[in-house]
Each structure stands twice: as structure tokens, then as C-alpha cells.
Amino acid sequence: MVHDGGTNELIKRLQNHELREKMKEDIQYGIPGWDNFIQFAGVEGIFITSVATAKNKEFIGKSLKEIGALKGLEPLEAAFDLLEEENNAVGMVDFYGTESAVTSILKRDEMNACTDGLLSGKPHPRVYGSFPRILGKYVREEKVLSLEEAIYKMTHKAASAMGITNRGLLKKGYYGDITIFNAGTILDKGTFVEPVQYPEGIEYVIVNGQVTVRNGVHTGKRAGQVIRKTELNKLFYSR
Incomplete structure (x- = not known):
């Protein structure tokens, strides 16, 4: 090749x-x-x-x-x-595919939400707006998923699919990863012409227990970390 x-x-x-x-x-x-x-x-x-x-x-x-x-x-x-x-x-x-294909996939039980967008040049709008788009367009506007289904697919289901433990739930002993948003206003704003635009409606973001976004403004905190899956990680990538 x-x-x-x-x-x-x-x-x-x-x-x-x-x-x-x-x-x-x-x-x-x-x-x-x-x-x-x-x-x-x-x-x-x-x-x-x-x-x-x-x-x-x-x-x-x-x-x-x-x-x-x-x-x-x-x-x-x-x-x-x-x-x-x-x-x-x-x-x-x-550019390819249809909206009907997107909504059909979103509804499938095995689907979990993610993005593989890359930060450089004029990136795909999904870099800044994948999850707000699901919550704004496909949950609030088109009612393809319930709010609870969408959040589950973005959090616990996604973590479980990747074999990541102690994340994806609000539970004692789990990492403090929390996004607080306004379900009535959240929406992606990026376009293919101007993709570098933060979404609307996200008020607070807490990463590993530290507030990184407060009242819609980044605090400067960088509390994220690379998530590695020990032995399960080896099994996953050796398939």
C-alpha cells in the first residue's frame, strides 16, 4: 500500500x-x-x-x-x-451520507457518542461542537433521543465501551468529571467556514474535581490527564 x-x-x-x-x-x-x-x-x-x-x-x-x-x-x-x-x-x-443515516445510528443501542476531530488549521466543526450538537439539534430540536439517553451515550456507555473504570457516573469514588449546561439553550455554533467557535449553553465544566469553566469562561485550570487502560488496554489494541 x-x-x-x-x-x-x-x-x-x-x-x-x-x-x-x-x-x-x-x-x-x-x-x-x-x-x-x-x-x-x-x-x-x-x-x-x-x-x-x-x-x-x-x-x-x-x-x-x-x-x-x-x-x-x-x-x-x-x-x-x-x-x-x-x-x-x-x-x-x-462530505457524504444523509441525515436519516445519522439519526438511525444515534438511535441504535450500541452507539456511543465520540469525536475524532483534530485541532489544527480550520478543523471540522465537530472539534468544538460534537456533544452540544447532539444535545441541541438531536435531543431538543428533533427529539431523536431523550436527554437521558444522550447523556448516557456520552458518559457511562462510552466509558464502558472503552473499558474505562471510575468515570462516566456521578458516584462516590469516581473521578469528578461534570458538565453543567442549560438544556434549553445548548447548541453548537461552529461552521465549516468558521469552525473555531465555542458552543452556547455550557455554564460549568469540572475536570477531575477542578472547575475549568465557570459561567461559560475558562478558568485556566488544566486538570485533564491521559486515560490509560492497563491490561485491558493491551488486549484492546492487540486485536
Whole structure:
């Protein structure tokens, strides 16, 4: 595969014209068992969110189709150039799927809420608003879930799914992780154009027993920690 051997090997392959053509062919026709973002989002539905150097900052917020037009290249060729120039340090978001699919998944018993958003450049709005969006849009406005179901999926169910103990419940002996919010106003505000926006309606956040947000304002406290799962962690990642 293209990334086999790490970034250095990837860059070498991107510098090889014949391998680039093979990459285009694989993207066009797909490889069984591998997600193909071009096939389900298209070059017009994939947008660059971050780069490592100032040279290509003009492309942040633009689609692969737009970048190709700006560079006078076929979109995939422009994307390959960008990856090579940025040593593979390029972030992206893509658009696909339907709202009906989102609501169907939210309702499933095995679903728990999370986000894998990354903080750099113009990130996906989920970085600042995943949980407020569920509580505002899917609980209060659309009533896809009850408030109790949503909170359970964000807290105890999520912790249990990852094998994390002593978190996810308001219980003696558990870590003091508490979010106090206004159920009538909580809502995400970030957009794909301006994603770096804090949500509305969160009054207090307590992390490991220390108040980190008071009356909607960060206190400067940094009480978080990396959560590690000892032996269960090893089993989980060795599967």
C-alpha cells in the first residue's frame, strides 16, 4: 500500500510518476476492503483543513476540485503535489451520507457518542461542537433521543465501551468529571467556514474535581490527564 513503511516511503512513491498513475487507477476503480473517499465524497466534497507550511496555506478551506483549478492540474495530481510538498501533514474533511443515516445510528443501542476531530488549521466543526450538537439539534430540536439517553451515550456507555473504570457516573469514588449546561439553550455554533467557535449553553465544566469553566469562561485550570487502560488496554489494541 502507498503508506507502507511510513511517511518517508510515501513521499518516495509520490515522487514516482508510474506509481502516481497506479494510485489514480486504484482510486478510480477502488480496492476491495478499503474506504475510498473519492468514490463517496468526490473531489468537490473533500476540503483541506490544515497544512504544515505557509507555502500552501491558501488552500485551507478549499476542495480538491478548487485546488486543482487553481494549480491548473487534475484534482488528484494537485492533491498528490500537496501531500508531497507538506510531507503528508495535510488535514481534510469530507462530505457524504444523509441525515436519516445519522439519526438511525444515534438511535441504535450500541452507539456511543465520540469525536475524532483534530485541532489544527480550520478543523471540522465537530472539534468544538460534537456533544452540544447532539444535545441541541438531536435531543431538543428533533427529539431523536431523550436527554437521558444522550447523556448516557456520552458518559457511562462510552466509558464502558472503552473499558474505562471510575468515570462516566456521578458516584462516590469516581473521578469528578461534570458538565453543567442549560438544556434549553445548548447548541453548537461552529461552521465549516468558521469552525473555531465555542458552543452556547455550557455554564460549568469540572475536570477531575477542578472547575475549568465557570459561567461559560475558562478558568485556566488544566486538570485533564491521559486515560490509560492497563491490561485491558493491551488486549484492546492487540486485536
